[in-house]
Each structure stands twice: as C-alpha cells, then as structure tokens.
Amino acid sequence: MDLTTEVCAEASHTRERITIDRLMRTEIAFEEASGKRSPLKSLYLAWLSNPKNDPDTNALERPYLHSTVRRSSSFPWIDVTSECPLDYVMHDHKGVTFGDQSGNRVAECPVWTHARWCAIEYEQCKYEECPVAHYIDQTIRGVYREYLRLLVPILSETTGVQKIFYSYRVLTPPQAAP
Amino acid sequence: MIGKPKEAHISIKSGDDEWYCSSYSPDLIAEHECAGPTVIFKAYRHWREQRDGDIPIDGRYNPHIFLDQDEQRQLLHVETKRANPQNYLIVSHSAEAQTTVHCALQSLLNPLHRRILQFDLLECKETRKPLYQGINQLFDGVEATYRRVLLPVRDINGLVTKVYSVYDLIGSFNMTPLDLESI
Incomplete structure (x- = not known):
C-alpha cells in the first residue's frame, strides 16, 4: 500500500495506507x-450494514450512539460534491x-501539507468508492x-460519492514533539 | 547554500513506483545555476518580469520567445480552467515539428504520476506561487531525475488559467531525496 513521508518547516508526517x-x-x-x-x-460495521449506502437512512449514525466513545455529534463527514478536491467541505x-x-x-486548513494529503485521501475514497484507512504519524x-x-x-x-464519513482513533495523544 | 532552508521533502512509495521530491524557495533558482542560465532560470526570470499584480497575465507571459528549439522541448503548460483537475489539459508544443499535443491529465496512465501532478498543479493554482522542485521518480520502471518549476498565469479576472511547467533533466537516479544543493 502507499507510504508517504513529508518533512517541511511547520509539519512532518508519515501516512501509510493500510x-x-x-x-x-x-x-x-x-x-x-x-x-x-x-x-x-x-x-466500518455501520457502513457494511448499510449496503445500499443510502444517506437518508442515517444507518451510519446509529452505532455511534452506543459507542463508549462519547461525543456531542455524529460522525464527522466531508462533502465531496465538488469536482476539485481542495474545495471539499468539512462538516462536524x-x-x-x-x-x-x-x-x-x-484548502482552508491552516497547514497546507495537511490540507493536501487529506484532500488526496478523500479523493481516493471518492473515486475508489471503498473504505480507505491510514496510519498517520505527524507533527x-x-x-x-x-x-x-x-x-x-x-x-x-x-450521483456517485458525494459524502464521506470518517472516524479516527488516537494511538498517541497530542504532545510536545520529541 | 548553507543556512538556506529547504521547504519540504516528500517521499512516496506506491507499489513499484517511487517519487522523491524536494521543494525549494524559487529565490534559490538563481543560486542553483551551475554554468550559464538554464531554461528554468530564463523562464522564471521572464515570469517575474511579466508579473502584473501577483502573477503574469496569460498572453503576456510567453517563454517560447526567448527559448531555442531544444529548450522549448523542456517547456509545456497545463490549462487549468476546468473545475475538475482530472480534466486539466496538458499542452506541449513543438516549434520544430510545428505540432501541438493536448493530453488530459486523467489520461496519464500511471496513477501515482497522475495524483502527484494533479496536486502539484492544484497547489500552484491555489497558492498562486511558483513551485520549484528537485524530483527523482520511478514510474512504470522508467527513472528520471530533474528540476522543475511550475509557473502560474492568470486571466483578466485574476483566475489562474494556465500553469507553465519547465524542467531540466539532471544527474543520475539514485532513489533518494534529491538535494539540489549538492549538485
């Protein structure tokens, strides 16, 4: 799978597609x-259980209510309707x-390199029409x-893919870079 | 060169394909000239001279004028008017053969090449700044090492409608991030 590393002045990261x-x-x-x-x-299980992937069923949001990870809103999502990946819009x-x-x-993300790689990954998910997972290590x-x-x-x-839900699990919480 | 920071190093491995890229401030183009002005230097200097606002207006920037036929082979432009970057048109012109070749970005066969070029063009279009890079690539078993500068131009409404790409093949391929300062 893809392995990307980038080092620049305000950020560095490794992104491995898994x-x-x-x-x-x-x-x-x-x-x-x-x-x-x-x-x-x-x-992922919510996505699998909703084989028609009908956004009106809200099937994706149901399992979240039972999750032990409590948050005030449902899964965050990206509006990928735009043809240009830098114009995708973040929600929640x-x-x-x-x-x-x-x-x-x-594109409005304050750090360009982060914006670019996120856009690349959202675009992959949109056009491959399948779940996309990454291990991300970043400063x-x-x-x-x-x-x-x-x-x-x-x-x-x-209409193809117009919406992408996403979630993440922190492996190492934010901390001062070593 | 000492003390001049490199802006970014990127390495990507995807299947058998590899891409290594170092991005530099365009201010370093002049300093990277080794023996006489290269096509990159000439194209960038002309771009700076023709700036009207932040970037030149399309039509007033025409690097073909002062490049000889060999140098023109190192120049192409991409029409970036379309909303979908996959529909951007890559245009290369041969004065020698008097032909112009158009190729949609989406028709590039190598998926990694397509993805990288798309996002370099988008970066250039979004930031409206030259993108100066040293690149090592291995796509479909074909190796290349080169310097490249992407130069955006605009229409009268300010929209970036073209990005010129000027490259300069150098060195041998060694599969490590290219350090222009060592050349």
Missing part, C-alpha cells in the same frame, strides 16, 4: 485489550489540531500525535 483487514484486526485487538469500543470498527469537524473547521474548504507546529483514520464513502447509483 488494508481494511489489517485495520479491523488492529481494532479487534484494541477492543479485547482495552474493553472499549473502537470508533473505527463501529463506523471538531478537530484537535486546528479547532472547529466545520463549513471550511479543505504539526511542534505537536506530535499518532492515529488511525478510516474514511467510508456514501454511494449513490445516480
């Missing part, structure tokens, strides 16, 4: 070891790094974090 099989094995092991529910597994995005980005274009503006992220596309036979 198979869904590998992601699920990791998440099952996490659940067994911690007794907690994996938000990534919840999202309560980001740790840059604060609330809801309603912003991907942005001196803050290090490590996490797994899963993107799942909402398919439509008539």
Whole structure:
C-alpha cells in the first residue's frame, strides 16, 4: 500500500495506507485489550450494514450512539460534491489540531501539507468508492500525535460519492514533539 | 547554500513506483545555476518580469520567445480552467515539428504520476506561487531525475488559467531525496 513521508518547516508526517483487514484486526485487538469500543470498527460495521449506502437512512449514525466513545455529534463527514478536491467541505469537524473547521474548504486548513494529503485521501475514497484507512504519524507546529483514520464513502447509483464519513482513533495523544 | 532552508521533502512509495521530491524557495533558482542560465532560470526570470499584480497575465507571459528549439522541448503548460483537475489539459508544443499535443491529465496512465501532478498543479493554482522542485521518480520502471518549476498565469479576472511547467533533466537516479544543493 502507499507510504508517504513529508518533512517541511511547520509539519512532518508519515501516512501509510493500510488494508481494511489489517485495520479491523488492529481494532479487534484494541477492543479485547482495552474493553472499549473502537470508533473505527463501529463506523466500518455501520457502513457494511448499510449496503445500499443510502444517506437518508442515517444507518451510519446509529452505532455511534452506543459507542463508549462519547461525543456531542455524529460522525464527522466531508462533502465531496465538488469536482476539485481542495474545495471539499468539512462538516462536524471538531478537530484537535486546528479547532472547529466545520463549513471550511479543505484548502482552508491552516497547514497546507495537511490540507493536501487529506484532500488526496478523500479523493481516493471518492473515486475508489471503498473504505480507505491510514496510519498517520505527524507533527504539526511542534505537536506530535499518532492515529488511525478510516474514511467510508456514501454511494449513490445516480450521483456517485458525494459524502464521506470518517472516524479516527488516537494511538498517541497530542504532545510536545520529541 | 548553507543556512538556506529547504521547504519540504516528500517521499512516496506506491507499489513499484517511487517519487522523491524536494521543494525549494524559487529565490534559490538563481543560486542553483551551475554554468550559464538554464531554461528554468530564463523562464522564471521572464515570469517575474511579466508579473502584473501577483502573477503574469496569460498572453503576456510567453517563454517560447526567448527559448531555442531544444529548450522549448523542456517547456509545456497545463490549462487549468476546468473545475475538475482530472480534466486539466496538458499542452506541449513543438516549434520544430510545428505540432501541438493536448493530453488530459486523467489520461496519464500511471496513477501515482497522475495524483502527484494533479496536486502539484492544484497547489500552484491555489497558492498562486511558483513551485520549484528537485524530483527523482520511478514510474512504470522508467527513472528520471530533474528540476522543475511550475509557473502560474492568470486571466483578466485574476483566475489562474494556465500553469507553465519547465524542467531540466539532471544527474543520475539514485532513489533518494534529491538535494539540489549538492549538485
């Protein structure tokens, strides 16, 4: 799978695309070891249980209500209707790094390199029409974090993918870069 | 060169394909000239001279004028008017053969090449700044090492309608991030 590394003045990161099989094995092991529910597994199972991927069913949001990971909103999502990936729009995005980005274009992310790689990954999910998972290890503006992220596309036979839900699980919480 | 920071290093491995890229400030183009002005230097200097606002207006920037036929082979442009970057048109012109070839970005066969070029063009279009890079690539078993500068131009409404790409093949391929300062 793809392995990308980038080092620049305000950020550095490694992004490895991983198979869904590998992601699920990791998440099952996490659940067994911690007794907690994996938000990534919840999202993926919700996506699987909604084979028609009809966004009106809200099927994706149901498992989240039972998740032990409590948040005030449903899964964040990306409006990928635009033809240009930099113009995709973030929704319900309560980001740790840059604060609330809801309603912003991907290109408006304050750190360009982060915007670019996110746009690339959203575009992959849109055009491959399948879940896309990454292991991400990054330092942005001196803050290090490590996490797994899963993107799942909402398919439509008539319009293609216009919406992508995503979730992540932090492996190493944000901390001053070593 | 000492003390001049490199802006970014990127490495990507995807299947058998590899891509290594170092991005530099365009201010370093002049300093990277080794023996006489290269096509990159000439194209960038002309771009700076023709700026009207932040970038030149399409039609007033025409690097073909002062490049000889060999140098023109190192120049192409991409029409970036379309909303979908996959529909951008890559245009290369041969004065020697008096032919112009158009190729949609989406018709590039290598998926990694297509993805990288798309996002370099989008970066150039979004930031409206030259993108100066040293690149090592291995696509479909074909190796290449080159410097490249992407130069955006605009229409009268300010929209970036073209991105010129000027490249300069150099060195041998060694599969490590290219360090222009060592050349």
